Amino acid sequence: MSVFESTSFDHHEQVIFHEDSQTGLRAIIALHNTQLGPAMGGCRMYPYASSADALEDVLRLSRGMTYKSAVAGLPYGGGKAVIIADPRRDKTPALLRAMGRFVDSLGGRYITAEDSGMGVPDLKIMSETTPYVVGLDEGRCHGGDPSPATALGVFYGIQAALRYHYGSASVSGRKVAIQGAGAVGLHLLDLLIEAGAEVEIADLNLARLELAAAKGARIVDPKQILQAEVDVLVPCAMGGVINDKTVDTIQANIIAGSANNQLLRPEHGERLRERGILYAPDFVINAGGIIDIYHQQQGNTLAQRDQHLAGIADSLKVIFEGAEAEGISCERVAEDLARQRLNRQVFTQEQNLTSALR
Ligand code: NAD
Numbered sequence: 001m002s003v004f005e006s007t008s009f010d011h012h013e014q015v016i017f018h019e020d021s022q023t024g025l026r027a028i029i030a031l032h033n034t035q036l037g038p039a040m041g042g043c044r045m046y047p048y049a050s051s052a053d054a055l056e057d058v059l060r061l062s063r064g065m066t067y068k069s070a071v072a073g074l075p076y077g078g079g080k081a082v083i084i085a086d087p088r089r090d091k092t093p094a095l096l097r098a099m100g101r102f103v104d105s106l107g108g109r110y111i112t113a114e115d116s117g118m119g120v121p122d123l124k125i126m127s128e129t130t131p132y133v134v135g136l137d138e139g140r141c142h143g144g145d146p147s148p149a150t151a152l153g154v155f156y157g158i159q160a161a162l163r164y165h166y167g168s169a170s171v172s173g174r175k176v177a178i179q180g181a182g183a184v185g186l187h188l189l190d191l192l193i194e195a196g197a198e199v200e201i202a203d204l205n206l207a208r209l210e211l212a213a214a215k216g217a218r219i220v221d222p223k224q225i226l227q228a229e230v231d232v233l234v235p236c237a238m239g240g241v242i243n244d245k246t247v248d249t250i251q252a253n254i255i256a257g258s259a260n261n262q263l264l265r266p267e268h269g270e271r272l273r274e275r276g277i278l279y280a281p282d283f284v285i286n287a288g289g290i291i292d293i294y295h296q297q298q299g300n301t302l303a304q305r306d307q308h309l310a311g312i313a314d315s316l317k318v319i320f321e322g323a324e325a326e327g328i329s330c331e332r333v334a335e336d337l338a339r340q341r342l343n344r345q346v347f348t349q350e351q352n353l354t355s356a357l358r
Contacts, residue, residue: 008059020098030062032078039079041065042115047086058082067338068283079110087117100129146289151187153288153312160313161254164320172196177228180237181208184258235259242268256280269329281334
């Protein structure tokens with residue numbers, strides 16, 4: 001499949017395919033945009049059915065990273081890496097070192113981190129062959145795992161959406177449905193239960209459901225979670241969940257979750273608006289992980305990080321207000337906000353260049 005003809009191609013700066021025959025590594029790195037800084041984004045390992053699926057995923061995810069960092073005010077560009085492999089079967093130290101060499105070959109234009117199918121121990125092995133890995137820090141303040149920070153950012157986002165929709169940010173007594181009891185889903189469950197929400201949750205993995213039930217969540221059939229009659233639907237599993245089949249069946253008043261690329265296509269965001277459902281754009285509400293990584297890199301305190309995380313609520317307020325004022329989807333307003341920041345950066349660079357040439 002041609003990259004340029006892909007529907008997910010969005011003027012990506014570079015897309016690099018790599019095979020290492022010795023270890024069986026097959027991977028793609030996409031650099032979407034490096035205007036704000038080096039392309040930052042996790043490395044995902046997934047048993048894609050085809051290389052076309054892997055390409056589609058890396059193109060969409062890397063674009064989302066550009067927008068995520070831009071809205072969160074971070075000095076990073078957008079990039080992503082995918083390894084076409086089953087993490088339970090194919091992950092070997094040799095393959096991870098080969099992936100590290102692939103990342104290294106870009107000389108720092110791409111910086112990698114954790115994503116689905118990859119953990120901090122895997123990143124540590126990759127870091128044997130490249131310095132361009134972040135999220136390894138298990139130091140004084142932060143852990144290497146970004147999911148607690150992502151969950152906290154989503155929690156602030158849910159509060160912002162509740163305030164906008166109901167006039168009160170209080171989570172107490174609100175009904176919430178979480179799709180996916182993974183790393184983010186379970187951390188978020190803790191925060192919601194502690195704040196007094198009634199939470200139902202679905203997952204395909206029984207062990208994760210047992211953990212969720214022990215924390216006080218009601219377990220629901222995964223086939224029914226998206227149609228739950230709740231105040232807030234929280235997608236924390238995979239992308240594309242808001243699509244032709246589901247968009248008109250959603251009962252929640254608010255959708256606010258961590259999963260990347262929740263809208264299968266932009267028109268699904270428009271349809272949510274028509275139905276009066278408030279949607280928190282994923283790349284805004286799920287920026288907690290990358291914000292955490294930034295503060296790890298700077299050696300900042302947790303208080304500094306948490307202040308930045310709380311800014312997710314401020315960005316969402318601007319987006320919700322903009323969408324209502326302009327009569328367009330929240331996703332479009334969020335993308336415009338990201339592009340404004342990118343354009344400002346180009347403008348400043350051009351100004352600097354002009355004055356340097358004078
Ligand atoms: P994870 O792999 O730990 O958890 C995902 C969970 O979803 C798993 O338990 C899986 O069994 C479950 N799941 C898969 N398909 C499902 C289905 N159809 N119905 C119900 N459950 C299903 O991943 P995570 O780290 O918790 O991330 C969740 C989502 O948030 C992903 O889309 C990820 O890309 C995104 N995200 C995560 C972070 C982070 O810091 N971990 C940051 C930004 C975005």
